[in-house]
Amino acid sequence: MAFDPLLLRPLFPILAQSAYDHPLTYLDNAATTQKPLPVLDAIQEYYLSFNANVHRGAHFLSDRATNRFEQARDTVAKFINAPEQSHVIWTKGTTEAINVVAYGLEHILEKGDEILITSLEHHANLVPWQQLAFRTGARLRIVPLTSNGEWEPEFSHYFTDRTRIFAATQVSNAIGASTPLRTMINLAKQQGAFTLVDGAQAVAHYPVDVQALDCDFYVFSGHKMYGPTGIGVLYGKNHALEILMPYQTGGEMVRHVSYQATEFNVLPYRLEAGTPHIEGVIGLAAACDFLNAQDRLALLAWEQSLANHVYTRLLKAGGIEIYSPEKNTTLVSLSVPNIHILDLNAYLDSQGIAVRAGSHCAHPLMAQLGVAGTLRASFACYNTIEEADRFCDVLLDAIDLLNDE
Amino acid sequence: MTDSLGQQKPVNIKAQLQACRSKEETFKTLVTLSKTLPRLSTEEKTEQNKIKGCESAVWLIMEENDGRRHFKADSDAKLMRGVLVAILSLVEGKTQTDIQQMDLKAELAELNLSSYLTSSRTNGVLAILDKIKSGSEHRDNQHSPKQ
Numbered sequence: 001m002a003f004d005p006l007l008l009r010p011l012f013p014i015l016a017q018s019a020y021d022h023p024l025t026y027l028d029n030a031a032t033t034q035k036p037l038p039v040l041d042a043i044q045e046y047y048l049s050f051n052a053n054v055h056r057g058a059h060f061l062s063d064r065a066t067n068r069f070e071q072a073r074d075t076v077a078k079f080i081n082a083p084e085q086s087h088v089i090w091t092k093g094t095t096e097a098i099n100v101v102a103y104g105l106e107h108i109l110e111k112g113d114e115i116l117i118t119s120l121e122h123h124a125n126l127v128p129w130q131q132l133a134f135r136t137g138a139r140l141r142i143v144p145l146t147s148n149g150e151w152e153p154e155f156s157h158y159f160t161d162r163t164r165i166f167a168a169t170q171v172s173n174a175i176g177a178s179t180p181l182r183t184m185i186n187l188a189k190q191q192g193a194f195t196l197v198d199g200a201q202a203v204a205h206y207p208v209d210v211q212a213l214d215c216d217f218y219v220f221s222g223h224k225m226y227g228p229t230g231i232g233v234l235y236g237k238n239h240a241l242e243i244l245m246p247y248q249t250g251g252e253m254v255r256h257v258s259y260q261a262t263e264f265n266v267l268p269y270r271l272e273a274g275t276p277h278i279e280g281v282i283g284l285a286a287a288c289d290f291l292n293a294q295d296r297l298a299l300l301a302w303e304q305s306l307a308n309h310v311y312t313r314l315l316k317a318g319g320i321e322i323y324s325p326e327k328n329t330t331l332v333s334l335s336v337p338n339i340h341i342l343d344l345n346a347y348l349d350s351q352g353i354a355v356r357a358g359s360h361c362a363h364p365l366m367a368q369l370g371v372a373g374t375l376r377a378s379f380a381c382y383n384t385i386e387e388a389d390r391f392c393d394v395l396l397d398a399i400d401l402l403n404d405e
Numbered sequence: 406m407t408d409s410l411g412q413q414k415p416v417n418i419k420a421q422l423q424a425c426r427s428k429e430e431t432f433k434t435l436v437t438l439s440k441t442l443p444r445l446s447t448e449e450k451t452e453q454n455k456i457k458g459c460e461s462a463v464w465l466i467m468e469e470n471d472g473r474r475h476f477k478a479d480s481d482a483k484l485m486r487g488v489l490v491a492i493l494s495l496v497e498g499k500t501q502t503d504i505q506q507m508d509l510k511a512e513l514a515e516l517n518l519s520s521y522l523t524s525s526r527t528n529g530v531l532a533i534l535d536k537i538k539s540g541s542e543h544r545d546n547q548h549s550p551k552q
Contacts, residue, residue: 020428
């Protein structure tokens, strides 16, 4: 393997600590990744040398801050291959970005229209659409999985002439499966629907090209791709962003205000009310630079090899239900019959291993898989094969300890 | 009189937990303690007895007898059953007035169980303590609109 995660470890000093006298093994990367030094340095540099509000003052610091802030927009636009930087809207994160679209498109929906999502959605890409359907009388429809977790072979009939919005995740946060996006987006476009892709779980791993995906909206969070929390991105095609009614109004998003009326600003500012999360934007651009400096495909291959290693070992050990695909995923989601995932999680934690146990904000998917929740080990570029093995060893110990006589 | 904790004496439980020197030892002790908790019957595991706010399912039944409180509890997670043994050892057989005067959080912290007291959603120990403290059979009423 060409890629060596140990070369990246020094950039993540947080990982060098012990947890309860064991080496900290961080395998909860799908929840949030750790932040490399260049991201932390960029945030510190912002406060040390160019902190000022953006787009407002006309002074030395505000010019520097505004320049760096808009450079960051350009960096992020290039990172996802957006054609124009004005197509990149800053949000708090994926959840807010989806809400901006769900509220923004409310005016185009009529009773009986259909909003289509998939079985793999995180609550963030489900609840805003469900609530939008409640408000408008539209119908929320779901492209389902079969009982063994595969896509129904024939799902095209879910895309109808009433489908106005199609929203789907690129990669499932709960089980790591990918969505056949190209096919689905194509079907949605044939019906003239708006398309939104939830890239929260994809951006840290897969090089993203929004033009190749050809979706109307692409959304993601900074903190799951080595960037800071509280910053996310709504990318949209020009006509798609233009049709959105602003979800929030106030300062910054206006051009002229009188007591009688307000003229809204142009994109991207029209959808960015209030002082933005400037340090988050600066940190996110640094995270893009960090990823751009890596061989992305080598990183992806490494992360997938770790997940596949765990999958193979646990399958061999037996007695473990695995819900993730064998290949092409960067996480392993599992449960053990008759042992509670929180008990497994507690033992792993006692050994310094951080994973996630729960429903992963995907109650309907869990119900469909017939489990209350799963234990998820999710990998990032800094994880080592030793860590993957340690997870397997300790998990198998936990199963021994917790198995009843 | 036998209490709901079978042969386990409260003082013994306290000593066992206090002797734990690591998170792993506490884990193993809780697993051992969990085995002493009599399981509830399916009929007893009602929605009404279920504690909301726990990711693992937890049921708690409180009864009063001669002015003293008696408890039965169960969970689908083993570690939580161990924690329940520890919690019930603190309050079993006490009067509601006594229970209300206890600082249950502090007492659990003394048993090396503070990491179970965070308000994280994976863990409903605080909700259990709330219900024990309130002494009410219908905790849900607390959330209903004021008359």
